[in-house]
Amino acid sequence: MxxxxxxxxxxxxxxxxxxxxxxxxxxxxxxxxxxxxxxxxxxxxxxxxxxxxxxxxxxxxxxxxxxxxxxxxxxxxxxxxxxxxxxxxxxxxxxxxxxxxxxxxxxxxxxxxxxxxxxxxxxxxxxxxxxxxxxxxxxAEYALPELNRENLAGADLIAGGGCNATATILGLKPLVDEGILGPETGEVVVDVKVGSSEGGAGGGAASSHPERSGVVRPYAPISHRHEAEIGAYLGLDVSFTVHAVDMVRGASATCHVFPDGPVSKGDLWGAYRGAYEDEPFMRLVSGGGGVYRYPEPKAVAGTNAGEVGFELDASNKRVVVFSAIDNMMKGSAGQAVHAANVALGLEETAGLEFQGLHPVGSP
Amino acid sequence: MxxxxxxxxxxxxxxxxxxxxxxxxxxxxxxxxxxxxxxxxxxxxxxxxxxxxxxxxxxxxxxxxxxxxxxxxxxxxxxxxxxxxxxxxxxxxxxxxxxxxxxxxxxxxxxxxxxxxxxxxxxxxxxxxxxxxxxxxxxAEYALPELNRENLAGADLIAGGGCNATATILGLKPLVDEGILGPETGEVVVDVKVGSSEGGAGGGAASSHPERSGVVRPYAPISHRHEAEIGAYLGLDVSFTVHAVDMVRGASATCHVFPDGPVSKGDLWGAYRGAYEDEPFMRLVSGGGGVYRYPEPKAVAGTNAGEVGFELDASNKRVVVFSAIDNMMKGSAGQAVHAANVALGLEETAGLEFQGLHPVGSP
Amino acid sequence: MxxxxxxxxxxxxxxxxxxxxxxxxxxxxxxxxxxxxxxxxxxxxxxxxxxxxxxxxxxxxxxxxxxxxxxxxxxxxxxxxxxxxxxxxxxxxxxxxxxxxxxxxxxxxxxxxxxxxxxxxxxxxxxxxxxxxxxxxxxAEYALPELNRENLAGADLIAGGGCNATATILGLKPLVDEGILGPETGEVVVDVKVGSSEGGAGGGAASSHPERSGVVRPYAPISHRHEAEIGAYLGLDVSFTVHAVDMVRGASATCHVFPDGPVSKGDLWGAYRGAYEDEPFMRLVSGGGGVYRYPEPKAVAGTNAGEVGFELDASNKRVVVFSAIDNMMKGSAGQAVHAANVALGLEETAGLEFQGLHPVGSP
Amino acid sequence: MxxxxxxxxxxxxxxxxxxxxxxxxxxxxxxxxxxxxxxxxxxxxxxxxxxxxxxxxxxxxxxxxxxxxxxxxxxxxxxxxxxxxxxxxxxxxxxxxxxxxxxxxxxxxxxxxxxxxxxxxxxxxxxxxxxxxxxxxxxAEYALPELNRENLAGADLIAGGGCNATATILGLKPLVDEGILGPETGEVVVDVKVGSSEGGAGGGAASSHPERSGVVRPYAPISHRHEAEIGAYLGLDVSFTVHAVDMVRGASATCHVFPDGPVSKGDLWGAYRGAYEDEPFMRLVSGGGGVYRYPEPKAVAGTNAGEVGFELDASNKRVVVFSAIDNMMKGSAGQAVHAANVALGLEETAGLEFQGLHPVGSP
The missing domain is CATH 3.40.50.720 (NAD(P)-binding Rossmann-like Domain)
Structure with missing residues (x-):
């Protein structure tokens, strides 16, 4: 007891x-x-x-x-x-x-x-x-190992990324690495949905349960500070809008991307597999059957996992990228422990083995 | 009793x-x-x-x-x-x-x-x-009076609009009317968030409470049929993605718009006021203080009201438009009764006077 | 607009x-x-x-x-x-x-x-x-017309009842009126579940969305002040416990009642029908098919309706009474307007005609 | 990946x-x-x-x-x-x-x-x-180690308890062990609140998200089968009522108990400490400051922990006992693994180390 x-x-x-x-x-x-x-x-x-x-x-x-x-x-x-x-x-x-x-x-x-x-x-x-x-x-080294693993090894000052920036960077990095996206390509619209834990333990009137329940609330329509990280680490200017939705944990970034030239589904699978096939916390989830066919915050709640997936909108050459994390974990504390593991040369998954729950409500 | x-x-x-x-x-x-x-x-x-x-x-x-x-x-x-x-x-x-x-x-x-x-x-x-x-x-006449009032008068076959299309059309129509948006202007990304009532009373595994609670789920990443209405009635090709979020009623469309030339906040206020100042069900909600500074489905739940608002992202010339309706009302049954009122020459607001609730959870 | x-x-x-x-x-x-x-x-x-x-x-x-x-x-x-x-x-x-x-x-x-x-x-x-x-x-006259209609007529000081007391009184009054319950009969356990709006617009740490979501929280295990009203107006000492659950509006009282002698289902139907058959806001909901077989706060959300129902637990002579109201309406503002209507001799339902919504989430 | x-x-x-x-x-x-x-x-x-x-x-x-x-x-x-x-x-x-x-x-x-x-x-x-x-x-041996540890050692057929019965048994067992409760003492009212996962993965109309969200629904007002287990293993006839509330995981049993003679808070602390002080999964939570002063399903979501607590309602000699578990864990799969650990002589907590999350919504 x-x-x-x-x-x-x-x-x-x-x-x-x-x-x-x-x-x-x-x-x-x-x-x-x-x-x-x-x-x-x-x-x-x-x-x-x-x-x-x-x-x-x-x-x-x-x-x-x-x-x-x-x-x-x-x-x-x-x-x-x-x-x-x-x-x-x-x-x-x-x-x-x-x-x-x-x-x-x-x-x-x-x-x-x-x-x-x-x-x-x-x-x-x-x-x-x-x-x-x-x-x-x-x-300081940016704490995201998927972006910065080499520099994190041995680092003595580690700076955790913003949760919305983390979700966005994980979703778009493979496209940038493969040259599908870059400073010269078209618009990148990032529409983020986040849970109430992002507002912290303090909260205010907007975070009170009667006001915050059931919302789809544009809380950062423009000029969200996490744009700065995305620009700094991906080299991309993104059009960034954050909505509060009714969950406690989770950040989901939907990235609407317009590459310059033609892109195939094979190119996209290649880019994402190439980027993440050795990453212990990344999951590529795109299509398939069942209820959970794309990345969802629920599926990673409580864990350090990141899910990414995509669809190709042939008619107008848009790629839609979905990226989902637990904002408290991969977007904050989990990322920090992962980075510390890398910095100290420990097993990367040490202390981060929890696999998440199913079913789970608004985790 | x-x-x-x-x-x-x-x-x-x-x-x-x-x-x-x-x-x-x-x-x-x-x-x-x-x-x-x-x-x-x-x-x-x-x-x-x-x-x-x-x-x-x-x-x-x-x-x-x-x-x-x-x-x-x-x-x-x-x-x-x-x-x-x-x-x-x-x-x-x-x-x-x-x-x-x-x-x-x-x-x-x-x-x-x-x-x-x-x-x-x-x-x-x-x-x-x-x-x-x-x-x-x-x-058949399209049932949305804000778009089609004149033709609805005396119509004998009225076709209700799709809820996601309705939210989008209400949000973008003022920009199209003013020439800020059109077939020649840039990308229009519409990122929609909807409640579980959109799936209807039948539901399936994906609609069961344990699976549907707390989701941010891309359920129509591409090729949603409501694009057809938007194209037909606004003359716009839009990049359209629909997410399921945790509410029962409501559809919220966030439209990321890139006009060709410079647009001022005054232009935008002018467009929206011009379009909706005589509309009995439309509310323009943009900025101001308090918790509810932009359109929100909660604020219109149970009512036939439509809320629209916007922000101007100066740095990259993006206009972000928010549009919120109750998908069962302005997006379906309320729109139908409103259209019938217009068709029969009745008071437009007859039977649609309910003002909605505050506070309200996930209505 | x-x-x-x-x-x-x-x-x-x-x-x-x-x-x-x-x-x-x-x-x-x-x-x-x-x-x-x-x-x-x-x-x-x-x-x-x-x-x-x-x-x-x-x-x-x-x-x-x-x-x-x-x-x-x-x-x-x-x-x-x-x-x-x-x-x-x-x-x-x-x-x-x-x-x-x-x-x-x-x-x-x-x-x-x-x-x-x-x-x-x-x-x-x-x-x-x-x-x-x-x-x-x-x-002062207690504002509940179902209890105090005669005295409210012409009253100049009207005191609204507590929401939890209102739900309880509406549930138990028919049993008291028929002598099935009284000061001499057995234990009366009232287990109430309420929404977050009961905490008011101010809220505190316990009302913040991350802490308040998904709770089943004993917030008044004993000594809730609404016991005083129940004692004063029903003449009953009740064992009263209030739980916070995840909804915004609503109060649901489950009353576990142990009458002294044998009671039949017919007795119970008679008591409830007798008490409420002329009441414009009361609904007797007990059994039947479908999803909504007993009183539920969802079914009355936004309205001034009160639902009561019961089951008889033959084996141990327990009657379980369910009573559901919208705490902001029948439990507060709606009750007040209803009482004012009675006091002024107006139509009792004036201003209170809204019939509620279906479907509705956590209203 | x-x-x-x-x-x-x-x-x-x-x-x-x-x-x-x-x-x-x-x-x-x-x-x-x-x-x-x-x-x-x-x-x-x-x-x-x-x-x-x-x-x-x-x-x-x-x-x-x-x-x-x-x-x-x-x-x-x-x-x-x-x-x-x-x-x-x-x-x-x-x-x-x-x-x-x-x-x-x-x-x-x-x-x-x-x-x-x-x-x-x-x-x-x-x-x-x-x-x-x-x-x-x-x-067959009943799987709850807190009740049946000795018989589970070496057992070859283990029968998992019902989730609502488990919550109730964990809450009342210390009072039965100390003779505070027994077949001869007064009424025991058990008012249970459960999440939607209890309905299983199949679900039906009542489990669909639009109907199930925000409910306080009496789904087993009387005659719930888990009464049989409580009778068989505690020797108590209980008045048992189960409500569906808006969470996915969790079972919370509020037990209203009327002992025959006077009971002190010290007696109660003694009973609960005596019963559970060596139990690796039990937590005694009663009073104290902060938001979480009593057992709550949220606090144990995803874990095999059980929380129990109580208040003493001096005026009418009622003890209110609160017991909270995760119905999928301590009420089902976790209990099963715990029992298997005991049966095979393994470390009792093996595989059950997850500590749960804070904050967490409707887990």
């Missing part, structure tokens, strides 16, 4: 056999909770510390009910313990202020905010506001 | 003061149920008959629980009573077979299926299969 | 033909919004004023998107205009402070809070805190 | 290092899919066969999209391969017909249907219909 009153525990935060120690900054947020879940189940990490300003001294399970069995209490973020790897899951702007302190406490820093995910201060200024620690921007 | 055991009734199907008699073919389907609700509350119609193959002799309320107070039983579809207006809400293909019988029973026929909504047999053959009664195609 | 930028309007707040003027205090809340919807469509009321502290000078439609066509702006609550009937939909505690001012502005006051719904200051003190205007408690 | 077109695979159905071979009968159902997920991740089992009448020769992933990476195809159920443990997840009635064939193929049979879960043919006849293989009833 475990719980609020538990003295025993079955989930093991402090794993004496683990090779690496880890800390989590911002452990009460949704991404922080997922980091704690993943690290607690990771064979190579022992969690030394989880910080929270609002819930210091409370158990992790009092905030994240799935972790009621975890024997760990939040501590104040001001007192960082020494760890091998520090994961930061704070709101945008916090990590750039504290990055020096992070590196005093840890050899490797994995930051899930937007603070280090753009490659230059200029680009950062264009989409956000002034950067407090621009000297770290070049040092 | 009323109900399964009721002898009294408070909703009045047979309204002796009403000017017109009405019949509903296919009354057990979702659109048929909405027709019965609307006609029962309509001051100018008295319901004489509601047919159903599967539920003959059962009360309407045994199928549509909101109509438990309605004193009306389904009858076999083979015996049609004489009425002024016959509304047909059967699956595609039924009305074209029975259209002569319909006109023997009624002066005016309003068909909600796809059977008469395309203007020529050639176009019908291209998107569906062979037409059994092509001689009626030219006689 | 209407909307944020509308100059014209199709919904008529100010109805010159209406017999009575009305004001709404607390118009930004969910109940306030429903009052505005109902009164705008009511043939006998013209809305003179809607107040809001937080949204003064904003349009009603900027808060309640279904009312975007309503030509009305919120005003400060400090300046009350003279009206015939003042509806107050403020949080508990406000009306008891301002009740004298209300009566200076209006002849009739209908209060939807808990402030006047208990018959004595002693009982109020037991369940809430001290009452500021106990002299009004006896003057 | 993996998927419909995958040649490689990352999830390992055939695990050469595993000690035991396993087969799954009825692999296309929801419980069958969960068995396949759990066994594929179980260190001690290698899946040799998964049968399906409807999907023979198709990949497991074509039915269960979370298992798209699993390299396994369904086979016809008529050809059973020899395995150590055979898990049967077929509809009620199938296993009792085929039980001899099962034992020809396997040493140990774990049946998830109702066929062997009651201890006598008489009791079976009372609640179901005639039993085809009554000689196995005594041999």
């Amino acid at each position: 475990s719980g609020a009153d538990a003295t025993a525990t079955d989930a093991d935060a402090h794993d004496a056999d683990a090779e690496y120690t880890a800390g989590v900054i911002g452990g009460t947020g949704f991404a922080g909770g997922e980091l704690l879940r993943l690290l607690a189940g990771h064979p190579d990490f022992s969690i030394v510390q989880a910080t929270s300003r609002s819930a210091a001294n409370k158990t992790v399970g009092s905030v994240h009910p799935n972790l009621r069995s975890l024997d760990l209490r939040f501590t104040e973020p001001s007192d960082l313990e020494s760890v091998d790897v520090l994961f930061a899951a704070t709101p945008h702007g916090v990590s750039m202020e504290r990055i020096d302190a992070y590196f005093e406490a840890a050899d490797t820093v994995v930051d899930l905010s937007a603070d280090f995910r753009l490659p230059s201060a200029e680009l950062y200024d264009e989409w956000y506001e002034g950067h407090d620690a621009p000297e770290y921007l070049e040092r | 009323s109900g399964a055991d009721a002898t009294a009734t408070d909703a009045d199907a047979h309204d002796a003061d009403a000017e017109y008699t009405a019949g509903v073919i296919g009354g057990t389907g979702f659109a048929g149920g909405e027709l019965l609700r609307l006609l029962a509350g309509h001051p100018d119609f008295s319901i004489v008959q509601a047919t159903s193959r599967s539920a003959a002799n059962k009360t309407v309320g045994s199928v549509h629980p909101n109509l438990r107070s309605l004193d009306l039983r389904f009858t076999e579809p083979s015996d049609l009573e004489s009425v002024d207006v016959l509304f047909a809400a059967t699956p595609h293909g039924v009305s074209m077979e029975r259209i002569d019988a319909y006109f023997e029973a009624a002066d005016t026929v309003v068909d909600l299926s796809a059977d008469f909504r395309l203007p020529s047999a050639e176009l019908y053959d291209e998107w569906y299969e062979g037409h059994d009664a092509p001689e009626y195609l030219e006689r | 209407s909307g944020a930028d509308a100059t014209a309007t199709d919904a008529d707040a100010h109805d010159a033909d209406a017999e009575y003027t009305a004001g709404v205090i607390g118009g930004t809340g969910f109940a306030g919004g429903e009052l505005l919807r109902l009164l705008a469509g009511h043939p006998d009321f013209s809305i003179v004023q809607a107040t809001s502290r937080s949204a003064a000078n904003k349009t009603v439609g900027s808060v309640h998107p279904n009312l975007r066509s309503l030509d009305l702006r919120f005003t400060e609550p400090s300046d009350l205009e003279s009206v015939d009937v003042l509806f107050a939909a403020t949080p508990h505690g406000v009306s008891m402070e301002r009740i004298d001012a209300y009566f200076e502005a209006a002849d009739t006051v209908v209060d939807l809070s808990a402030d006047f719904r208990l018959p004595s200051a002693e009982l109020y003190d037991e369940w809430y805190e001290g009452h500021d205007a106990p002299e009004y408690l006896e003057r | 993996s998927g419909a077109d995958a040649t490689a695979t990352d999830a390992d159905a055939h695990d050469a290092d595993a000690e035991y071979t396993a087969g799954v009968i009825g692999g296309t159902g929801f419980a069958g899919g969960e068995l396949l997920r759990l066994l594929a991740g179980h260190p001690d089992f290698s899946i040799v066969q998964a049968t399906s009448r409807s999907a023979a020769n198709k990949t497991v992933g074509s039915v269960h999209p979370n298992l798209r990476s699993l390299d396994l195809r369904f086979t016809e159920p008529s050809d059973l391969e020899s395995v150590d443990v055979l898990f049967a997840a077929t509809p009620h009635g199938v296993s009792m017909e085929r039980i001899d064939a099962y034992f020809e193929a396997a040493d140990t049979v774990v049946d998830l249907s109702a066929d062997f879960r009651l201890p006598s043919a008489e009791l079976y006849d009372e609640w179901y219909e005639g039993h085809d293989a009554p000689e196995y009833l005594e041999r």
Whole structure:
């Protein structure tokens, strides 16, 4: 038995056999909770510390009910313990202020905010506001192994991608790699649908259940900041629109693409197979029978998997690409753990083995 | 009191003061149920008959629980009573077979299926299969008053539009009217999100609650038949993709439009105001504060209202148009009653006064 | 056309033909919004004023998107205009402070809070805190016409019932009237399931969409204040537990009742028919075929209907009673308008004719 | 990469290092899919066969999209391969017909249907219909380790409990063990709320998304067959009512209990701690702060955990007990694997380590 009153525990935060120690900054947020879940189940990490300003001294399970069995209490973020790897899951702007302190406490820093995910201060200024620690921007490696595996090996500052950008990049990268898409080709329209967890644990009036249930709500019709990442890492200007729909987890990007010349289904299968056949977390889902014939957030909920698929609209030479991830996992905490595995030379799938559920509602 | 055991009734199907008699073919389907609700509350119609193959002799309320107070039983579809207006809400293909019988029973026929909504047999053959009664195609008037009000006046065969086409046409028509969009301008990507009621009362494995809950599912990635209507009535080829999302009612079309030349926000406001300022059911919703800043299906659920709005993406000259309707109402039964009101010269809003609910979940 | 930028309007707040003027205090809340919807469509009321502290000078439609066509702006609550009937939909505690001012502005006051719904200051003190205007408690009439129609006629202070209490009272009253249930009979367990709108427009962490979606959450396991009303008006002590479930509107009370002696199905049908056969809003739903065989909140969503039904568990002499209402309507704003209709001698169903929707999701 | 077109695979159905071979009968159902997920991740089992009448020769992933990476195809159920443990997840009635064939193929049979879960043919006849293989009833052991751990060790026929019975038994057993509840004490009302997965993969009209969304639907008001298990294994007659609510996974039992004499909170804490302090899957959740203060299906979704908690309603001496499980896991497939672990002497938590998600919607 475990719980609020538990003295025993079955989930093991402090794993004496683990090779690496880890800390989590911002452990009460949704991404922080997922980091704690993943690290607690990771064979190579022992969690030394989880910080929270609002819930210091409370158990992790009092905030994240799935972790009621975890024997760990939040501590104040001001007192960082020494760890091998520090994961930061704070709101945008916090990590750039504290990055020096992070590196005093840890050899490797994995930051899930937007603070280090753009490659230059200029680009950062264009989409956000002034950067407090621009000297770290070049040092940071974008956390998506499917895009940046080689540079992640041995990296000491890892910057997690935005969830909507991640879904889009995973969907379009194979077309860019094969030259089917590029700066010179036609319009790229990316129409994204996301769940309510993207708004974070805080929420506001628009996130309250009566207002947020059942929506198809254009919440970022234009000028979404994740366009900056897509431009920086794919070299594409995309027309990007994000809608809130009624699910908690998940990001689904539908990319409407107009290549310059003729493209065949074979070209497309070749591009996607070539890009992802050795990727442990990528699934190519396109057609076939049954209920689940294309990528769907439901099918990957709770997992680090990414699904991509496509159709070719012969009449007007459009390729429609579908890409689905769990925004909290492949789009945030899972991506961060995957990148840390790559950086440290661990098994890439370590701690990320959960296969997801069927059936599952609005996960 | 009323109900399964009721002898009294408070909703009045047979309204002796009403000017017109009405019949509903296919009354057990979702659109048929909405027709019965609307006609029962309509001051100018008295319901004489509601047919159903599967539920003959059962009360309407045994199928549509909101109509438990309605004193009306389904009858076999083979015996049609004489009425002024016959509304047909059967699956595609039924009305074209029975259209002569319909006109023997009624002066005016309003068909909600796809059977008469395309203007020529050639176009019908291209998107569906062979037409059994092509001689009626030219006689039929497309039911959308915002597009076709003049021709609807006095029409005796009215063909309801497809719900996704309706949302798209309402969103793009002002731009076409103003020449901002046309056959010569750039790509038009229409990304539609629809609720589960679009699949009808039958449903299948994909519509079962465990599989359908929480989805973002590409169910018509390409080649959706509603493209034909958009082409026929707007003169536009659109790149059209439909997703199932977790709501029951609603269709939301996001149209990504790339005009040839520069367009200003003022041009856009002008186009939409010009098109809709005298329309009783259209609302222009664009920006402003609060939670509901753009069109949303929730805001029109249960009503015949249509909401349209837009944003201008200056950097790449994209206009993003949002259009939201209740697919069962403005996209089906409400549109049909509105068209009948126009055809008969009644008050356009008669029977369609319901203002919708707030808050409302997944209506 | 209407909307944020509308100059014209199709919904008529100010109805010159209406017999009575009305004001709404607390118009930004969910109940306030429903009052505005109902009164705008009511043939006998013209809305003179809607107040809001937080949204003064904003349009009603900027808060309640279904009312975007309503030509009305919120005003400060400090300046009350003279009206015939003042509806107050403020949080508990406000009306008891301002009740004298209300009566200076209006002849009739209908209060939807808990402030006047208990018959004595002693009982109020037991369940809430001290009452500021106990002299009004006896003057106030409980708003449920099915319970209190005679006293409501001509009443000038009307106190709306609690939504959970209303569902329970409607379910159990016929059994009390027939002596099947009473203070001397056995346990009465009432297990209520409610939607998120019951938490109001404010909400908190527990009401945020990620936390509130998909819940079966005991939010008032014991000691819910609505027990006081049930005791006061039915003379029953009930064991009362309220759960939050995933819907926005609706309250469903399942009452497990153990009469002292043998009861037959005929007795039960007799009790319910006797109680409700002349009630315009009550439906008796028990058994029969199809999907909707018992009372369900979905079937009454948006309406002022109440559904009750029952089963008899022969083996252990338990009667299970089901009662379903829309908590915002029969449980709040609809009940208030119904009571005002009775008080003023109007048609009881005036303004409350909406029949609800099918299909409908989580309304 | 993996998927419909995958040649490689990352999830390992055939695990050469595993000690035991396993087969799954009825692999296309929801419980069958969960068995396949759990066994594929179980260190001690290698899946040799998964049968399906409807999907023979198709990949497991074509039915269960979370298992798209699993390299396994369904086979016809008529050809059973020899395995150590055979898990049967077929509809009620199938296993009792085929039980001899099962034992020809396997040493140990774990049946998830109702066929062997009651201890006598008489009791079976009372609640179901005639039993085809009554000689196995005594041999079968009820699969719930918290109730029956000692007898499960070494058992060769294991009968999975019903999900609603499991939730109820877990909630009430500590009170029965301590004599707080018994055949002589007062009424026990059990009000259960379940998700749509309980209806299975087939579904019908009542399970279609438009009808099933947002419901609070009494689907088994009286005479639910799970009462038989509760009577047989707890010795209690309970008044049992089951409601469908809007979630996919989960069963939540609220038990309203009226002990004969006075009970203190300390007695209750003592009873629950005593019963469950050594149980690896049980969590005692009662009070405390935050959003999740009582058992909730969301908090255990996807896991084999069971949560129980309680409140004491001093005024009327009622104890309200809350019990929450995932009906597909602790209420079905997880319970089966847990029981098999106990029967074979494996680590009890093997293959059942997943900790669940936060946030999660309607899992």
